[in-house]
Amino acid sequence: MVYEGTYGIFSVALVITIAYSYAMEKNESLENVVMYVVVALAAFSAQLNLGTEDFDVAGLGTTGCFAAMFIGYLSCMAFSKLRRCHKLMLEQYTAGMGGGCVLAIRTLIPLGIVAAGSGGLNLLIGRITGIYGCYQWFNHIFYAACQNIADYSNFLSGLLYTFAVNLMWFFGLHGSHILEAVAVHNFGVTGNVVFSKAFYDVYVAMGGCGTTVSVLIALLLFFRKERTGKLAGLASFTVVFNLNEMLTFGIPIILNPILLVPFVLTPVVCYCLAYAATVCGFLPVLTHEVVWSTPVGIGGYLASGSWKGIAVQAVGILAGILFYLPFLKINQRMEVYKAKRHVQVLIHELQEKEEQIDQPVFLTRGDHIGMISRMLLLDLKHAIKNKELYMLYQPQVYSDGICIGAEALLRWNHPVYGMIYPPLIIYLAEAGKVLPELEQFIIDEVTDGIVQTRAQYDSDFKISVNITAHSLLWDIEGYIRQTMEQKEIDAHMLWIEITEQDILLQTDVVVRKLEELKKQGHKLLIDDFGMGHTSLLYLQSEYFDVVKLDGSLTRPLLKSHTNQKIVRSIIELGQELGVNVIAEFVENREQRDLLDTLGCHCYQGYLYAKPLELEEFITYMKQMNEK
Amino acid sequence: MKEVLKRGMLKFENSFFSHVVRCALGMIIPLVLTGGISCAVRDFPVAPYQMFLTQGGWEMVL
Numbered sequence: 001m002v003y004e005g006t007y008g009i010f011s012v013a014l015v016i017t018i019a020y021s022y023a024m025e026k027n028e029s030l031e032n033v034v035m036y037v038v039v040a041l042a043a044f045s046a047q048l049n050l051g052t053e054d055f056d057v058a059g060l061g062t063t064g065c066f067a068a069m070f071i072g073y074l075s076c077m078a079f080s081k082l083r084r085c086h087k088l089m090l091e092q093y094t095a096g097m098g099g100g101c102v103l104a105i106r107t108l109i110p111l112g113i114v115a116a117g118s119g120g121l122n123l124l125i126g127r128i129t130g131i132y133g134c135y136q137w138f139n140h141i142f143y144a145a146c147q148n149i150a151d152y153s154n155f156l157s158g159l160l161y162t163f164a165v166n167l168m169w170f171f172g173l174h175g176s177h178i179l180e181a182v183a184v185h186n187f188g189v190t191g192n193v194v195f196s197k198a199f200y201d202v203y204v205a206m207g208g209c210g211t212t213v214s215v216l217i218a219l220l221l222f223f224r225k226e227r228t229g230k231l232a233g234l235a236s237f238t239v240v241f242n243l244n245e246m247l248t249f250g251i252p253i254i255l256n257p258i259l260l261v262p263f264v265l266t267p268v269v270c271y272c273l274a275y276a277a278t279v280c281g282f283l284p285v286l287t288h289e290v291v292w293s294t295p296v297g298i299g300g301y302l303a304s305g306s307w308k309g310i311a312v313q314a315v316g317i318l319a320g321i322l323f324y325l326p327f328l329k330i331n332q333r334m335e336v337y338k339a340k341r342h343v344q345v346l347i348h349e350l351q352e353k354e355e356q357i358d359q360p361v362f363l364t365r366g367d368h369i370g371m372i373s374r375m376l377l378l379d380l381k382h383a384i385k386n387k388e389l390y391m392l393y394q395p396q397v398y399s400d401g402i403c404i405g406a407e408a409l410l411r412w413n414h415p416v417y418g419m420i421y422p423p424l425i426i427y428l429a430e431a432g433k434v435l436p437e438l439e440q441f442i443i444d445e446v447t448d449g450i451v452q453t454r455a456q457y458d459s460d461f462k463i464s465v466n467i468t469a470h471s472l473l474w475d476i477e478g479y480i481r482q483t484m485e486q487k488e489i490d491a492h493m494l495w496i497e498i499t500e501q502d503i504l505l506q507t508d509v510v511v512r513k514l515e516e517l518k519k520q521g522h523k524l525l526i527d528d529f530g531m532g533h534t535s536l537l538y539l540q541s542e543y544f545d546v547v548k549l550d551g552s553l554t555r556p557l558l559k560s561h562t563n564q565k566i567v568r569s570i571i572e573l574g575q576e577l578g579v580n581v582i583a584e585f586v587e588n589r590e591q592r593d594l595l596d597t598l599g600c601h602c603y604q605g606y607l608y609a610k611p612l613e614l615e616e617f618i619t620y621m622k623q624m625n626e627k
Numbered sequence: 628m629k630e631v632l633k634r635g636m637l638k639f640e641n642s643f644f645s646h647v648v649r650c651a652l653g654m655i656i657p658l659v660l661t662g663g664i665s666c667a668v669r670d671f672p673v674a675p676y677q678m679f680l681t682q683g684g685w686e687m688v689l
Binding site: 005017018072073172245252254292294 | 637651653658660664665666667669671
């Protein structure tokens with residue numbers, strides 16, 4: 001029952017997942033995703049000859065998988081194109097209707113066209129060839145291509161069968177199922193000749209198609225720390241029973257051009273070895289059936305009745321490992337290269353959203369950007385737990401050369417993707433709901449940094465730390481108070497920075513929390529001032545002590561007279577209200593001198609120092625303040 | 628030649644079709660594994676175990 005309920009509906013499930021993936025890759029809404037699935041199922045059903053004598057239930061199972069893939073993909077493609085044609089969407093009839101109904105009416109004609117097209121094609125080809133149903137055509141073609149392979153010598157026909165089955169598997173087709181009739185009809189399950197279906201199952205398909213037990217061992221031995229190695233660990237139990245889908249779909253091997261050669265040729269090598277061993281008399285001719293799911297080793301023993309079967313299997317597996325290894329290394333390099341590229345695209349899209357002052361949505365996306373975001377979020381959770389993130393400190397210096405402290409900046413050097421863009425870390429933590437954990441880590445690190453600095457530096461200093469509007473939605477002020485008390489740090493040593501845009505997001509909560517932080521004795525800074533929708537009310541309020549000018553104002557300062565006027569106005573307003581101004585991104589002397597002339601006397605930027613390790617920062621501060 | 632191959636591979640790897648099919652096949656893993664495990668459990672080649680399955684009617688369930 002379980003077997004029939006799973007393998008028996010394989011093709012139907014495949015049509016659904018193809019349509020779902022297609023729509024998700026197109027970044028469609030959930031309602032549209034459902035419509036894609038409905039359309040694909042309708043098109044597939046039109047190929048099944050339901051209600052006629054040509055209907056074969058086997059078409060719903062693994063036998064029909066190629067047809068499912070073919071029809072599923074083509075129907076989605078056609079539906080996607082038809083949806084772009086406004087005349088077919090019946091938009092004029094949908095005014096004033098509810099959401100679900102609108103979608104159903106708009107889908108009506110495209111769905112009808114796709115289903116009718118599929119049925120029409122079935123009828124047309126059926127009339128010409130006498131064979132009805134897409135899966136029947138494909139099976140007929142595959143069978144016709146392979147049915148004569150037994151006309152050759154037993155060795156050559158076995159070789160061709162091995163090659164054909166594994167080639168089919170490479171394209172996601174259940175080759176063994178499709179060609180089962182060919183195997184049983186031409187070679188028999190067992191027989192007096194060397195090659196039989198049982199021979200293939202025992203000595204060739206070890207761990208499943210492509211002799212994937214070799215892949216499993218190679219990954220466990222040489223790629224244990226990589227993603228594929230971890231996947232292999234997870235898949236090992238099933239591969240023992242020759243069920244390799246977790247590896248073939250997970251690495252993936254299917255449709256992976258890098259692994260095509262070893263995937264198709266390793267079974268051929270194993271076949272040749274076992275065939276030679278049988279012809280030489282080392283192995284007996286297999287005369288009894290061994291079930292395909294029998295574990296490697298046991299299968300060899302049952303087939304040969306001695307250790308010799310196990311030995312031949314072991315040699316085949318070893319040859320497979322050696323053959324797969326260089327290709328797996330190339331695949332690993334390619335995987336890293338691709339992932340890095342996807343991360344770059346993700347960062348680029350995030351930066352675009354930042355420029356447009358728009359809320360990014362990546363985690364719920366169905367395309368590769370969504371996938372890499374979710375993968376990064378998992379890694380981030382792991383990194384927070386294992387303290388793999390760290391803080392750097394960028395000094396803040398007065399015009400007279402006195403270093404007053406630093407801004408603590410979060411960094412994450414990902415083991416695969418390298419340095420991750422800090423706003424991306426914050427976005428992932430916010431969207432993935434791990435911001436409290438991340439900020440607890442930051443507060444712990446920064447307060448530890450203050451304790452360490454205090455032990456080596458006698459005079460007064462401060463470290464500022466960034467929080468976001470979402471930070472204020474958990475008890476961050478309570479956590480800061482508790483940590484500061486535990487480590488006996490005075491509140492004036494920890495300054496809190498919050499961006500201007502964040503302040504405007506959660507007004508009531510923000511005000512209450514800011515009051516609390518202010519009461520505790522922390523100085524509050526508005527970060528990136530001048531970038532968002534400036535609310536001068538916040539300057540007027542008594543919460544903020546310092547304003548940090550945004551880089552978009554300070555970077556082009558020398559060239560832009562408008563920026564100079566804006567900066568001068570902010571500084572004058574700050575002076576009137578008793579709010580200090582710090583300029584960020586100060587990168588050269590001319591820029592610094594101009595800011596000084598405009599009335600800004602505190603700077604942060606590469607002119608003074610890049611973000612430093614804690615020990616380097618302490619040394620820097622000592623040197624600057626000894627002068 | 629190496630560059631052409633690399634470019635071709637990348638083109639295919641990044642193609643829409645490849646993404647869709649791989650994702651679809653990935654999603655079908657639980658179904659295939661359930662069927663496969665059921666088959667492995669059903670056909671495990673130990674005579675007393677097979678007798679137990681047949682007598683207890685478990686073979687039907689699997």
